Amino acid sequence: MILSLYIINKAGGLVYQRDFNEGLQRLSSNDYLILAGTFHSIHAITSRISPTGNSDGLDLLEADGFKLHCFQTVTGTKFLLVTDPSHHSVDGILRKIYNLYSDYVMKNPFYTPEMPIRVELFDQNLIRAVHTAL
């Protein structure tokens, strides 16, 4: 079960947030922004404390009530997908979301890069994709 999706731009700002299912605490929009900023910094630090030298940042976080998967694109945009703990592979759906993002957000001439995403077609297709992936 997919609980929610966050998209963080390369500067650590939250550009998109959507809950799909119940299971997480609802926060104020300010708290979501703080959360995204914190995650962005933690992601950077986790690649530095690796005991073996070169490491990428955090890609899966396991907690009591959920799992958080992080997919970072080459341009530095991060897609965070929160699922319930029993969910296994999210690679497929994350790629799918990235495709939708490129198609409906990046190719939208009215969208300013790095700004919050308010694109109706993206919303619709995203919800459809997540529901078929369940």
Place this chain on the structure above:
Amino acid sequence: MIYNLYIFDRHCQCIFYTEWNRNRTTAGSRAQTDSSSLHEATAPYVWPTAAVAGMPTDARDLAMPDETKLVYGVVFSLRNMVSKLSHTKESDGFLSYRTNTYKLHYFETASGLKFVMLSDPTVPSLRDVLKQIYYHIYIEYVVKNALLPHDPKLSYPISNDYFRAVLNNYIKGLPCYQS
């Protein structure tokens, strides 16, 4: 493969650090002095002076105390983040995270002691191992040690050879120690 263990007390101080199987990314000579000085030191919280004095040539090879601070910061922020997001208000919400080269396992006791262990990413959850370390090694050799000064406002680095020896034996006996 298990890489290292950090223990932090309630005052955010690292009271114990030890490492296994860890090859530093810099020159071999330094890697050797590092591991020998760490394993034979009687006071455990002695960072290899070589690592601190000769500043790292590789930016990734951080001087030790800085690294502990970063580890503490990461663990602390993730814990807060998880408790903010989860429905149930529990302190042991955060269990572990994984990157492509390592996995960090986390266990916090009711008294605020934090156990952090780093392993390679294929190792299954080491939470039970951390619990064992707490219940059967930390309690036995540190808490029950009558010679240890006790002032809850201060933090005392663990300088107990028995603790270190028993811990070493226990970790080296684990199936995931060197696989």
